[in-house]
Amino acid sequence: MIRNLFIIPVMMAMALSSCGSSQEELVTQKEIHTNWKFKQADLQEWHKATVPGCVHTDLMDNEVIEDPFYRGNEDSVQWISExxxxxxxxxxxxxxxxxxxxIELVFKGLDTHATVKLNDKEILKGHNMFRTFTVDVTNMLKEGGNDLEIYFRSPEDYNDEQAAKLPYTLPEDERIHSRKAPYQFxxxxxxxxxxxxxWKPVYLKMWHHARINNTFIRTLSIDDDKALLKADVNVEAVAPTQGTVTISSPDGKFTSASQTLSFKNGNNKVTLDFEIPQPKLWWSNGLGEPHLYNVDIKLSTSEGKEVRNERIGVRTIELIQKDDEVGRSFEFHLNGEPVFAKGANFIPLESFPSRLTRADYEGAIRDAVKANYNMLRVWGGGIYEDDVFYDLCDENGxxxxxxxMFACAMYPGDEAFxxxxxxxxxxNVVRLRNHASLAIWCGNNEVRNGWFDWGWQKRLGYSREDSLEVWKNYQTIFHEIIPAVLDNQDPSRDYWPSSPSYGWGHEESLTTGDNHYWGVWWGMEPFSMYRKKVSRFMSEFGFQAFPPWETIKSFSLPEDRSLWSDVMQVHQKHPTGNKTIKTYMDRWYPEPKDFESFVYVSQILQAEGMMDGIAAHRRAKPYNMGTLYWQFNDCWPVVSWSSRDYYGNWKALHYYARKVYGQIFVSPFxxxxxxxxxxxSDELKSVSGTLKLSLYDFDGNLINQNDHKIELPANSSREVINVAKNEFLKGATPAKSVLKAELEQDGEILASNYLYFALPKDxxxxxxxxxxxxxxxxKGYAVTVFSEAVARNVQLQIPETEGWWTDNFFELIPGEEKTVVFETEEEITDFEEKLNIRSLVDAF
Known part of the structure; x- marks a missing residue:
């Protein structure tokens, strides 16, 4: 602790700091990623391995198994985990x-039940995929070759063994005993x-005298003149030594601060206060620049130096919950401004996360930004994401x-667990706490909800004593252990024990806390219920759609491409998923003419239904202050709730989200x-303009037009038109009419939207x-389209080509042209011949 340190004389401090430029590095690292081999433990044959990696990808590389994503191959590889x-x-x-x-041997990620031997001596038993394990091997290494062996026990065998020790069965028993990515089960x-x-790198960390273990930099206060910040630097010394810790700006944005100290053997906490003059604040996407400051943390001793770099954002983030006449608010305030959270739930981008690249994360975050997101929820059934994910969130607001990582289950309470x-x-708290983007820690996904609402205790035959013990273990993890760690390692952020706070069958789910509303889909309720079930913060809700046709082609043969085929059922993991999609589709649409048309209409159905829900949340601002739909992405090619498929292709929903998540949103209904x-409006200043309402028949004739001067207050939702339908239509046939609503400012269209007056099938x-x-x-190819009649949900496609359309699934009014760009790096000589254009009417 800092109170055990003492300040050394100024002359000595100057001497120590003056030798910095020629100092050697105190710390060096050496990755151990070559010459790896692997084998099945009960067989003799060794194969080449890739590290980082996993058994499945190594078996694929060695052509022992085929791609589990293709057709029904998933079933053929289930033996691997046994x-x-x-x-x-x-x-x-x-x-x-x-x-x-x-010298330390560092394992950034061992998946999962691993016994490690170095030169035939056991040095580690690891049982947690999410931990970094560090072993002191200073006296174990030998000059020359060193043998490293890691024995991975079957996670299924381990789980069965642990489960047998309990007098009761825990919900989701087969996966909860392993601290391992739940979704992989x-x-x-x-x-x-x-x-x-x-699944993550292995390396040697070698050092002399002292090194920086970790740092924690947080903002204490902000005003126009300066921001006050505090840095806690944990320095570990291998023996008593003297040194200087300095916080500085490599690009001269603030004055350095330093302390010169004597470090005792072991861990030493150094605290430095520093100021940033005229600070630029970090803002979320849409509200301003997500400005980041580079900060160097330097440890200097007479023997050498170590320099670490952090990127920080100067900002405040709070979860505000205040009692009101209805219940209790749930909203995030960034730099004192209420922020309507717009985004989705983020699951792992891969079933085999070891093969993710920076480019994969860049593509995902780029697509979130393009769709006007300002928040992603890293869901508790996946993984703590790679550092690059959080770096990109920092950079993009x-x-x-x-x-x-706890989801939809109850957990053991033994001491080891x-x-x-x-x-x-x-x-993970220490690893992630310096990221400006990190807004809140949440204990788990739907565990509290499951305990009280899913009938676990009755189904599993719990006695009263069983229930008390299991619930006590829940309390220990989510109300004792996690809060205690956060109090010690990151008291700067709010903690929410369980999402949602109440299940969607409870009235409180609409008046307080966050909500996961699944009446639509699981409850088979109509999409119109989204308008009635508006909560304070919707952190989960969703509806499935098929992925794009090209994605279906990637995992199937022509004979597989039908709704009820065995292969399509393998790539539909919900037990009644395809039936549910068809049931909802029959409510709104005619029967599609073929399976490819069914796939297209499923995306329109998802987008239109979800738009109804998201728009209701947006209109309810500030009662509702967030909508995070389920889900952003996929971990393999599949029929799911995602708006962006495994390959990064946008479904119709992602284009709709781009509209409804705009800084200005026009919502006719x-x-x-x-x-x-x-x-x-999510803008932090008022917006003035003209609301143009144009009513057309399907031949493009203008039936009625009204202009309304509008003054829209900052950060607000305002109903501006409310008129009887018959009066508005002025005798026009509802089934042959469409309203185009546009907000215009100085000749620029700030936002637009459309309203039809009958279900699509009518x-x-x-x-x-x-x-x-x-x-x-x-950037690619600009396509300008026009139509002879009203065209709904116009989709442009270029088969078997990588690229992105700047808009898609849009409306066309006769007499108007729309230009969209297909952004691609490919040279497509036959672009016009490949271009496929269809609209909703073509699907039937």
């Missing part, structure tokens, strides 16, 4: 390396692919709701025989006869 596996390598250590005062959107292996959880939480228009849509022209541009 086996034990061994990985081994030999790495060289030089005399210079061995001479370091301290199978979910209603994900395959059962239970991995083992070295995407707030992160971070679950701890609880200690492992404590260390896991500490590892019909309710109780009246036509209403609500304007929503609309009298004519053939649109869409035509277009193509022009090569710097």
């Amino acid at each position: 086996k034990d596996w061994i990985y081994r390598t030999t790495f060289e250590v030089t005399a210079k390396e061995k001479a370091h005062q301290a 199978g979910w209603d959107w994900g395959p059962r692919l239970i991995t083992s292996g070295i 995407i707030l992160v709701w971070q679950d701890f 609880l200690k492992s959880v404590e260390k896991e939480v500490e590892d 019909e309710e109780n025989g009246r036509v209403k228009v609500t304007l929503v 609309l009298k849509l004519p053939n649109a006869n869409i035509n277009g022209s193509v022009e090569k541009t710097e």
